[in-house]
Amino acid sequence: MGVSGPSGRNVLGRAIRGQRRDVALGSFLGAGHQAGEALVPVLIGLVIDQAVAASDTGALLRWLAVLAVVYVGLSFSFRFGARAGERAAEQAGHALRLELVRRVLDPRGGAENGRLPGALTIIATEDAKRVGAVNMALMSGMSALAGLLVGAVVLLRISVPLGLIVLLGTPVLLWLGHLLSKPLERRSEAEQERAAHASGVAADLITGLRVLKGIGAESAAVARYRHTSRASLTATLRAARAESWQSGMVLALTGGFIAVVALVGGRLAAQGDISLGQLVSAVGLALFLLGPLEVFSWVNAELAQGRASAARIAGVLAAPPAVTGGDLPLPRPVRGEVRLRGVSHGGLREVDLDVAPGEMLGVAATDPADAAALLRCLSRQADPDTGVVELDGVTMCDLDPADLRMAVLVAEHDADLFEGTLHGNVGAAAPGSADPARAMAAAGADEIARTLPEGGDTAVSERGRSLSGGQRQRVALARALAADRPVLVVHDPTTAVDAVTESRIAAGLREIRRGRTTILVTTSPALLAVADRVVLLDDGRVVDEAPHAELVRRHAAYRTAVLT
Template identity: 75%
Template sequence: MGEALVPVLIGVVIDRAVTRSDTGALLLWLGVLAVVYVALALSWRFGAWSGDRSAAMAEHELRVTLVRRVLHPCGGAEEGRLPGALANIATEDAKRVGAVNTALMYGISALVGILTCAVVLLRSSLTLGLVVLLGTPVLLWLGHLLSKPLETRSEAEQERAAHASAVAADLVAGLRILKGIGGERTAIDRYRTTSRESLRATLRAARAQAFQSGMVLSLTGCLIAVVALVGGRLAAEGAISLGQLVSAVGLALFLLGPLEVLAWANAELAQGRASANRIAEVLATGHTVTSGDRGLPQPVRGAVRLTGVSHGGLREVDLDIAPGELLGVVATDPAHATDLLRCLARGADPDTGTVTLDDVSLRDLDPAELRTAMLVADHDADLFEGTVLDNVTAAAPDSADPGPAMAAAGVTQVTLALRDGEHTAVSERGRSLSGGQRQRVALARALAADRPVLVVHDPTTAVDTVTEAGIAAGLREIRKGRTTVVVTTSPALLAVTDRVVLLDGGRITDTAPHADLMDRHATYRAAVLA
């Protein structure tokens, strides 16, 4: 409104001071113009601050909401999406949707300026006012139509960018493996192809945005030209004064700003709608498992029972794990071990059959509450930025001493070789440590959590034989009296278990102590000694 009043006041100065040579009126209206400029500067500063702040806060709220959904104990949001794609949605898409707040602020401001302009022109001339009032809605409608291709291409652009980010994150995570097998060239070719597809999508979106901006600018110029032409004819005919003509031309030039802002806001809204669809897809993804309404039995004894469980490659698995038992599980197919771990962790519910903890079905428990009693430590568990001690105590009770867990997992030996001991900084995903060191810290973290039931999967594949034997003894000692399941083919770990279950072809074919199974099962020997 302040910007729209500037050319109006200049017209007033011309009519009431310049044409009449009135110095007093000149000073008065120049003072009014100065006041308008001060108000314009202050309102611009406050408005821009408010708009940017609201966009940043909306972006942050969306990002937190997305992260909360991805980390929800019932899962589901990560299914079918690589971590890099989810990261792109939580950053770039959230940013674009948050920017809608800024676009709305500028858009409303532009509409108020156009309305002010129309009111002034109507007071000066009904014809000029009608030209603006009728032309602006048509211009807005055309701008909306022109933004449709941009919306479609912007969505495609974000999808390809997310895919490229996901591929890049995937390749970086497996960089050591790629170098070890000499797969760098294949990885580079794969990323180059993905990156070029992302580039093509970005260029298509940029062309659509340029076309939309150019067309809206051309249409805006036509409207301004019509206003100036009509105003000039009215001034020539004496229907309006010289000051009113100057105001009309000034307002016509002023219109260029708000109309350009509206075109920009339209483009921002189009991109925001595309990103909002992608965010909505993640937030609307169904949960993998449901949240039950029963509480954990108190106290948790640690009796786990699988009855007729079929899931993935598992077929009618029946298994009773007694409280305090140290059980080994050998799966001849690694995929079947993964299916078992998913059922125990409630990463998925069995297709048929039930899994119970102290005679309470896991389906009836809230996954987050279940994990306070039964911890499933994956083989590829990640470490976090911080220190070695921070990683070990990440899930430990506040008053717990991490020393026994670190000693049992062999982390004490690791800290002796590190510059700052247990306070040595660990980089993202623990990449500053060797593979064996990472495994030992991850195992110590699982042991320090001190859950009534602990399930670990291949916790010693990257350590030497002597260290593995020490870890096996430490694991048995520290978990004495609490239920522990070790899914592994390591002879050292299996030797310290109370008994071992052989999972062959998705079914339990035998259960006995490790030595007995070694004597009577060629399949078991092949799995353990291979």
Template identity: 70%
Template sequence: MSKADLPGRHVLRGAVRGQRRDVALGALLGMGHQTGEALVPVVIGLAIDEGVVDGDVGGLLMWLAVLAVVYVGLSYSFRFGARAGERASVTAAHHLRTALVERVLAPEGGACEGRLPGELANTATEDAKRVGAVAMALIVGIAAATGLAVGAIVLLRMSVPLGLLVLLGTPLLLWLVHLLSKPLERRSETEQERAARASGVAADLVAGLRVLKGIGAEPAAVARYRRISQDSLTATLRAARAEAWQNGVVTMLTGSFLALVALVGGRLAARGDIGLGELVSAVALALFLIGPLSEFSWVYAELAQGRASAARIAEVLGAGHAVRAPADGSALDRVEGRLRLRGVSYDSLRAVDLEVAPGETVGVVTVDPADATALLRCLARRADPAEGSVELDGTDLTTLRLAELRAAVLVAEHDADLFEGSLLENITAAAGPDAPVEAAVTASGTDEVVGTLPEGADTEVTARGRSLSGGQRQRVALARALAADAPVLVLHEPTTAVDAVTEARMAAGLKELRAGRTTLLVTNSPALLAVTDRVVLLDRGTVVAADAHERLVHQHGTYRGAVLA
């Protein structure tokens, strides 16, 4: 996995900056709420001094009215401030999810390298949510700081020693809380990484459940998931213990600090330095300060988790591109379909030369499956050759815009997934208005699949096509590739899950429908190779033979072993 060039702090700043209006509004209203909360003890103290000590009924009623106004103000401030904060958090998380999806689906690729689909899903959900929550944490932190500041100012006006105690003690307490959040941040990052890994493995196992059952590998799969899940649980428990330990220590420090404030205030009242109302206000303010100080513990925990999640998001967003596409790349006015590889070396491929004429159907047989994978990556331009070039109609693929290239050259891989929706929607996903959809359905043998389903082509397909059998999925995937009607079509083992009769029918339908269009069949299937114009054999990454399928079967032992074994 390549290290991301994008620092996590930039992700955090961008998330907050994008919601600065709601964050500012939430912070302003939160400051109003905390100011009102801090003023409540002051107003109560004034009411006691005038109404109880001095016996002024009018003054008592006036301060009670002021107290009612303060309560109404702080109530509305909290209500609308919380709404603004939640809106900022949810919107920031949504924008991060959108950015992650755009990066993962970017034609340049690179974001998925070394990551399981479930791991990416976890990053786009849980990590985005935690980074979005930082907006609310900032609002709460600013509001809590305001409450502390107002409380300190009021205490200074009552008594300089009390005010100085709060002003000097609060920064020290916050610094200690910050130090305590460091272990939580480290353990939170580990927890999120292992949780994402467990989610990815689970999704991977579910996707291959039928295969696992078919080969009797369920016990090994369960053991693997239990091991990874146990690692995730251990990390989660360590993070939970760190958070509980931090909260406990912070509560102890906060309580000790407030007890000290109350003790100093009581001694000042006993000496007559402050009055009865001021003593009540001081004690109430000391109790009030529990709220802001406790909120700082929550804020630091949220920031710690947000920073860890932001770093994970930054790894995906900042991942290097697998290929580079020029902004002003060459345009394809008309695609003839001439495909040429000149001395291509990539991964297991070694100086491969291959030319496919417009309208020709060529088979490619590989002794090593790694050669097929490398060839498909180069043709789809999910990777660029280390040496040599791949050309379309004489134009190097690296000079073409990726969108134009993908429209001209369709590489349909063996493990193509279906998506949720009707069968017809899956088939026509990449089809244009004039696409030969009915012909593609017939040529791929999907018409037989349609006939067996309760609602025909309108039957709903579950995620990744799990409601269909392996052979049915392959036929639908082939129909989708054929319906796209691309000038150049590259198919990789499209018939491995169907019976011999169906395979022969699909091969004939493919030849008929793609007549006059350039088609490359990367397969070891004799039925498909029989309908090609010629076949190229790749062995140990190089082209070792090229001829008609029948002649190669009779004259080339390596070819015969790869195709008929």
């Protein structure tokens, strides 16, 4: 998926084609309903002419029976037709949500670039729903068109001028409605963009609520959200004004059109060209036509909003990947040798690094941005600007990102927990039926389980907010250890725990990862002390490497980064 991905029109077309059977069924049944509705005033006119005017009780009963049959038929047609249309709308929206989730979770990444998580949520929910609803609108429009055609044919049989007015006037009304929907389409797209941004800002602020309270930045956060929310409200009001203006104008045009039909029908009746029953039928049909024409107004608004939402969905689906995918298989078995040759990315400059299979390497960076850049390269969230990263002699760029992450796990400092149980979080990535108890003990998460009311089966709230910062860190580290990858990269996994717990975790980490390649990107003295050797990154370059104690003794920059 790249820059040549689908356009908004493609997204809309696929959403409709994928549900064509339900749309066709719903349109057919809806057409039956509308045809039945159109026949009701015709039958009433026949009752007047053939039963009431002639005082024929038998004819009256027969036509009333026919009316009852028509009402039963149009009732069932509406019920099952609407069911088919709703099913098409929901299934199309569901399919789009799945497609968006697959794109967001694609190992090559890129879909999230330039978008807050809340914005992606709005696109995957509200925009997908609006595009799916186009199926219902399409079905309703085709049903309304069938009703118009039936009404026009009946009017032609009653009077050619009346039928021609309907047949010639309807396309003009549809064209005007389409023109009037253009401002609504533009403003609807702006409304969704602003709403998505406001949702993203809100999610961002809620996620960092503890930090905001800690630094006393609540007022600044409130001001930021107030500004964003006000912009969203302004866009929503503009879209609402555009929708009301469009609906009002279409309704006025429709009312004028119906008035012309009624006026011509009345003049024909006054001249004796049509009977009383036919006049009643003509007036009844004119009133009936108001319904289908109002449906067309609604359909135009739905299509305008659907097109705007489809364009936003297409923007996510067509987002270029952050990294390209290779086709070489993973080395078998994965020994865990990692090499960086001339890697430059972000603040990193010509970094050369060798990690032997089974080695525990510490990496201390004087600038946190350099550590983040290294993690992006090792996890293939981004490829180096220059240089290569290799796994067992194979360039990572030549490996499929999904396969690579089965061999190399990068555990970020701010990794989130999921809603579920404590054991469920730790064992989420564990291979097979592996027991996570050893990983929990190594990460110190077993202590957390002992303090909770239901132990490891205690429920964990969304993002692990029911746990403290240190508890979340230990559970996230236990999850990374339980995955048992050949290469594990951990980033500052103990910043929120006390010194005694940190020392225990360091020893447990050393023991459980024995014989497995482990890279500790941290400035924690306790963790660096258990590493086989430590590499110092200063100003984006590797400036020294030695055991922790040796670097403390001989390098001032290392002492500053690690001991202060």
